[in-house]
Amino acid sequence: MSVSEQEQLAYIAAQAADARVNLELETEDGMTLNMGPQHPATHGTLRLVAKLDGEQVVAAEPIMGYMHRGYEKLTEVRTYPQVTTLINRIDWLGSFANEVPFILAAEQLMEVEAPPRAQWIRTILFEMSRIANISLYIGDMAVQIGATTPIFFAFRDREHILNQIERVTGGRFHPNFDRIGGLKDDLPAGWIEETKAVIKKMQTFCDQMDDLVAGNEIFQARTRGIGVIPAEVALSYGLSGANLRGSGVDWDLRRDQPCGLVYDQCDWKVWTHPDGDSYSRFWVRLQETREACNIVDQLLDNIPSGPIMAKVPRIIKVPAGEAYVATENPLGEMGYYVVSKGDLTPFRVKIRSASFSNMSICPWVLKGVFVPDIIAILGSLYFILGDIDR
Amino acid sequence: MNVLADLAYWQETIIKVLIGLAAVLLPAGTIVYLYLFKMMSFMQSRLGPMEAGPFGSMQPLAEVGKWIQKEDIFPTKADKRVFAAAPFVVLMSTFLLVIILPGGPDATFVDLNVGIYFGLAVSSVSVIGILMAGWSSANKYSLLGGIRAAGQLIAYELPMILAVVGVVIQAGTMNMQGIVFAQAEGEIFGWGGIGNPYIITQFLGFVIFMIAIQAELTQPPFDMPIAESELISGYLTEYSGIRFLLFFIGEFATSGVFSAIAATLFLGGWYVPGIDPHNDIFNVIGPLILFGKMMLVAFFIYWFRFTYPRFREDQLQRLAWKVLIPLSLVNIVATGVLKVVL
Amino acid sequence: MTEVPEHLLKKAAEARAKREAAAGSSAPTDAPEAKAKDEPEEVVVEPDTKAEEALEVLKEALGDAILASHIEPHRGLWIRVGAQDWRAAASAARDALDCKFFDFLSAIDWLPSPYGRELEAEQDLNEAKEPEEMSWGYTGGETRFQMLARVYSLSHHIGVMIKADLPDDEPRIDSLIPVYAGANWHEREAIEMFGIAVNDHPDVRNIYLPGGFEGHPMRKDYPLLARRMKPWPGIVDVELMPGDES
Numbered sequence: 009m010s011v012s013e014q015e016q017l018a019y020i021a022a023q024a025a026d027a028r029v030n031l032e033l034e035t036e037d038g039m040t041l042n043m044g045p046q047h048p049a050t051h052g053t054l055r056l057v058a059k060l061d062g063e064q065v066v067a068a069e070p071i072m073g074y075m076h077r078g079y080e081k082l083t084e085v086r087t088y089p090q091v092t093t094l095i096n097r098i099d100w101l102g103s104f105a106n107e108v109p110f111i112l113a114a115e116q117l118m119e120v121e122a123p124p125r126a127q128w129i130r131t132i133l134f135e136m137s138r139i140a141n142i143s144l145y146i147g148d149m150a151v152q153i154g155a156t157t158p159i160f161f162a163f164r165d166r167e168h169i170l171n172q173i174e175r176v177t178g179g180r181f182h183p184n185f186d187r188i189g190g191l192k193d194d195l196p197a198g199w200i201e202e203t204k205a206v207i208k209k210m211q212t213f214c215d216q217m218d219d220l221v222a223g224n225e226i227f228q229a230r231t232r233g234i235g236v237i238p239a240e241v242a243l244s245y246g247l248s249g250a251n252l253r254g255s256g257v258d259w260d261l262r263r264d265q266p267c268g269l270v271y272d273q274c275d276w277k278v279w280t281h282p283d284g285d286s287y288s289r290f291w292v293r294l295q296e297t298r299e300a301c302n303i304v305d306q307l308l309d310n311i312p313s314g315p316i317m318a319k320v321p322r323i324i325k326v327p328a329g330e331a332y333v334a335t336e337n338p339l340g341e342m343g344y345y346v347v348s349k350g351d352l353t354p355f356r357v358k359i360r361s362a363s364f365s366n367m368s369i370c371p372w373v374l375k376g377v378f379v380p381d382i383i384a385i386l387g388s389l390y391f392i393l394g395d396i397d398r
Numbered sequence: 399m400n401v402l403a404d405l406a407y408w409q410e411t412i413i414k415v416l417i418g419l420a421a422v423l424l425p426a427g428t429i430v431y432l433y434l435f436k437m438m439s440f441m442q443s444r445l446g447p448m449e450a451g452p453f454g455s456m457q458p459l460a461e462v463g464k465w466i467q468k469e470d471i472f473p474t475k476a477d478k479r480v481f482a483a484a485p486f487v488v489l490m491s492t493f494l495l496v497i498i499l500p501g502g503p504d505a506t507f508v509d510l511n512v513g514i515y516f517g518l519a520v521s522s523v524s525v526i527g528i529l530m531a532g533w534s535s536a537n538k539y540s541l542l543g544g545i546r547a548a549g550q551l552i553a554y555e556l557p558m559i560l561a562v563v564g565v566v567i568q569a570g571t572m573n574m575q576g577i578v579f580a581q582a583e584g585e586i587f588g589w590g591g592i593g594n595p596y597i598i599t600q601f602l603g604f605v606i607f608m609i610a611i612q613a614e615l616t617q618p619p620f621d622m623p624i625a626e627s628e629l630i631s632g633y634l635t636e637y638s639g640i641r642f643l644l645f646f647i648g649e650f651a652t653s654g655v656f657s658a659i660a661a662t663l664f665l666g667g668w669y670v671p672g673i674d675p676h677n678d679i680f681n682v683i684g685p686l687i688l689f690g691k692m693m694l695v696a697f698f699i700y701w702f703r704f705t706y707p708r709f710r711e712d713q714l715q716r717l718a719w720k721v722l723i724p725l726s727l728v729n730i731v732a733t734g735v736l737k738v739v740l
Numbered sequence: 741m742t743e744v745p746e747h748l749l750k751k752a753a754e755a756r757a758k759r760e761a762a763a764g765s766s767a768p769t770d771a772p773e774a775k776a777k778d779e780p781e782e783v784v785v786e787p788d789t790k791a792e793e794a795l796e797v798l799k800e801a802l803g804d805a806i807l808a809s810h811i812e813p814h815r816g817l818w819i820r821v822g823a824q825d826w827r828a829a830a831s832a833a834r835d836a837l838d839c840k841f842f843d844f845l846s847a848i849d850w851l852p853s854p855y856g857r858e859l860e861a862e863q864d865l866n867e868a869k870e871p872e873e874m875s876w877g878y879t880g881g882e883t884r885f886q887m888l889a890r891v892y893s894l895s896h897h898i899g900v901m902i903k904a905d906l907p908d909d910e911p912r913i914d915s916l917i918p919v920y921a922g923a924n925w926h927e928r929e930a931i932e933m934f935g936i937a938v939n940d941h942p943d944v945r946n947i948y949l950p951g952g953f954e955g956h957p958m959r960k961d962y963p964l965l966a967r968r969m970k971p972w973p974g975i976v977d978v979e980l981m982p983g984d985e986s
Contacts, residue, residue, distance in 0.1 A: 039538060041538055041539075041542075042538075047630065048626060048627050048630060063542070063711065072947060072948060073946070073947060073948035073949060073950070076948040076949070078957060080933075080958060081957055081958055081964060082964070084853070085964055085967060116815060150707060151627060152627045152628075153627075153707040153708060154618055154619065154621065154625065154627065154706075154707040154708025155618070155705070155706060155707035155708075156438075156442070156618070156704060157441060157442050157704050157705060160442035160443060160444060161442070161443065164443050220705075221707075224706070224707060226619050226706055226707045226708070226709055227707045229709070229710075229713055230707060230708070230709070230710055230713075240840070241921070243840040243841045243842070243894070244840065244842055244920050244921045244922055245842065245920075245921055245922035246841065246842040246843060246844065246920075246922040247922075257894065259841075259894055264897060265897075328877070329812075329877070329878070330818070330877045330878050331812075331815060331816075332816060332890060332899075332901065334843075341843070343843070343844070345844075345846070345888070345890070347848060347877050349875065349877075356848050356849070358844065358846045358888070360843060360844040360890075364925065364926075365842075365844070365922060365925075365926075367925075368922050368924060368925040368926075369922070372921070378710065378711070378712075379542065379628060379629075380622065380625070380628055380708075380710045380711065381710070382628070383627055383628045397948065
């Protein structure tokens with residue numbers, strides 16, 4: 009190995025520098041409250057520096073990077089099939105959904121199309137990872153507001169979904185199941201009936217949560233009118249997904265930009281809420297979980313037969329070109345801007361992750377709120393650290 | 399107490415201290431195991447502790463053992479003496495509170511003639527302990543939690559006291575024993591079949607009292623001083639080991655004692671209908687009856703705790719000052735008018 | 741900030757000169773038509789009228805500022821502007837085309853990696869590879885760094901990919917924050933990852949990297965140190981396709 013000592017030292021220095029903090033914390037006026045990186049409301053390692061006047065926030069600044077893994081750089085030295093393993097780890101609660109837009113972008117450049125059966129199963133798994141992801145959000149939002157019980161219900165019922173995902177893909181969290189041109193495997197025997205039963209359970213779960221959380225007066229008092237984001241502001245900050253629909257923008261990539269997934273084959277509805285507050289974001293997500301159950305239920309009925317893999321070469325070289333494909337992931341719009349130079353590896357991959365844009369509104373929306381509202385707003389904006397830091 | 403009357407003062411005191419310890423710790427242990435561990439688990443579709451002892455019943459002891467072993471950490475910048483003393487102040491208020499409880503016609507620690515007044519007074523001492531803990535921890539979260547706790551506990555003292563005033567007017571005494579006898583021998587509009595448990599005539603007072611003790615105990619939905627998802631346990635943040643254990647015992651013992659006070663004030667205390675309240679048998683079964691009623695009241699406290707999300711600080715204050723206090727004043731006026739008229 | 745290797749800059753300049761000579765009189769503005777014809781088209785793709793209309797609107801608003809444009813039918817619309825027109829292009833997209841939704845902003849370093857693909861780690865490290873020529877993607881390019889932003893119009897259902905060439909000697913660009921407030925964090929990321937200077941950015945702090953970090957990791961000439969430490973096995977794990985077992 010031709011590793012110079014200098015390079016080694018640089019590497020060690022880079023690793024050590026991760027532990028350092030790059031911000032002045034002392035302020036002249038008011039109190040600085042440092043939430044995180046180890047704070048229960050920050051789902052991991054987000055850090056929020058809030059300048060307080062009493063309990064009121066004067067300014068809040070999220071600080072990321074505690075989990076930055078440099079995926080954009082790493083994709084440049086991996087072949088296309090190897091990239092899916094990496095990007096599984098972006099939004100780790102709905103991993104399958106991460107793979108899909110990248111695979112679709114690569115397929116778009118290669119001008120191959122997955123066979124209908126693969127598209128169908130992709131859509132089903134995509135929606136199931138949405139259910140797994142958002143059901144946890146619903147429980148988590150309640151626990152942020154202070155109710156301890158719903159999170160356990162969420163964990164309990166999410167397990168059914170994860171079991172079904174595991175039976176198909178072999179992985180509970182990181183399926184790594186998508187391939188350019190189709191899927192790795194077909195569905196196991198009896199899976200469709202079991203999934204139908206699971207979807208029934210999830211629908212019951214949604215009804216329960218509607219009752220236990222959304223219908224609770226204290227929950228409504230804590231979230232209604234808190235963290236209001238008008239549609240214009242939401243758009244200019246690039247908010248997407250339920251955060252955008254919670255602000256009353258009728259916009260869903262599943263309906264408005266369908267590419268490679270079969271949402272047009274079933275009957276479903278895009279839910280919006282005009283208020284733009286924390287409650288509306290929660291409510292939209294709850295309805296979306298229902299709708300996702302509905303979509304899966306319909307799609308399970310008429311999966312077409314046929315191959316699950318299109319003809320693709322053994323060693324995948326993607327023709328030169330650029331493509332941007334985004335899908336409506338559980339957290340919002342997730343897209344990959346893939347630049348290919350006809351090589352085994354992508355030349356550049358820009359990962360447009362939903363949480364990064366969703367969280368960029370934080371300094372704007374957290375100004376002037378109270379400390380308990382920080383939690384209600386952060387909880388309702390819903391971020392996954394891996395999705396911010398990539 | 400007949401048995402104790404023959405003993406020397408020091409012997410009597412030792413026995414009373416031991417009984418007092420048992421009266422604080424046993425309900426606390428039972429509540430922790432039965433409600434915090436088991437009932438919460440069942441409500442959340444879990445099993446709860448299952449390994450230590452039959453159905454995990456030795457788990458509280460295991461927890462105590464764990465905490466005793468842990469290092470007692472003092473933050474560098476903490477005000478060490480205040481930090482160390484705070485849990486004892488909180489626990490002291492619990493022990494002072496328990497002595498007003500009567501367990502039978504003769505089974506009392508001290509038969510104070512202003513019993514409930516004394517009880518409400520010493521219950522406020524815990525505020526000082528919590529403020530001490532919050533201030534001395536040298537932690538912003540603890541400070542926020544301590545100040546929130548002070549605001550909350552002082553605000554909810556008022557509806558609690560005002561709710562008790564209705565009972566005092568109706569019973570005509572502040573003596574806890576007298577209140578029990580008044581319920582045992584009372585009549586509801588001339589019908590004395592079950593005595594007059596004040597939960598019926600003072601139902602509004604009972605509801606206000608329950609809400610107020612929920613807030614006094616900083617249990618959800620009023621747990622902003624602790625609020626683990628925003629303040630990371632507030633004033634408890636920096637405590638570890640045995641001092642945390644003391645706070646923990648204080649919290650659950652106080653919930654037991656407050657439940658027992660509620661049971662005494664509104665559910666007839668150690669009395670059950672059908673037996674003459676002056677019967678000596680109550681000196682034996684009275685504590686058990688009181689324990690049973692206490693667990694019943696505690697059940698509601700913990701049921702709410704596991705179900706509801708948390709209020710915000712301003713909503714909590716609004717509830718206290720704009721809803722509970724006016725309601726309890728109305729209750730006092732109505733009780734007074736009825737007392738004079740009837 | 742790491743220096744761009746001298747020989748690469750020279751190569752890039754040579755390539756640019758050669759390309760300009762080859763293009764001759766046809767200015768890069770005519771690129772879309774030329775490109776569309778060059779494309780190998782097995783299936784007849786309907787012309788993307790929506791994208792063409794949008795391009796017309798943008799051309800009207802921006803005039804000569806659009807150096808090149810490209811339409812991939814039903815996949816997207818790319819335009820390229822000079823660094824000085826970056827903010828104007830974004831506000832034109834927002835005002836003329838109603839692109840209110842700010843999608844993302846980033847940059848591309850078109851320099852071919854001097855370290856190869858780092859797949860066959862041993863060879864890459866031991867042999868000094870002859871660097872490839874710099875080449876650009878859609879809408880071409882002139883300089884090593886290009887800014888890239890995507891904005892979307894919810895009313896017209898059309899997304900515009902805006903590229904801007906950054907000067908080689910000092911990559912510097914205007915901030916988009918006055919146009920799209922959400923550009924703030926994206927620009928911070930581009931600043932630290934590519935070493936691009938952004939005019940009137942209110943908050944130039946590292947967003948991901950620690951404060952004392954040296955270098956700009958997303959530049960192609962920044963080595964991936966993990967690969968230096970531990971060689972990558974390369975493409976040994978080609979997995980069999982289903983039905984491919986025989």
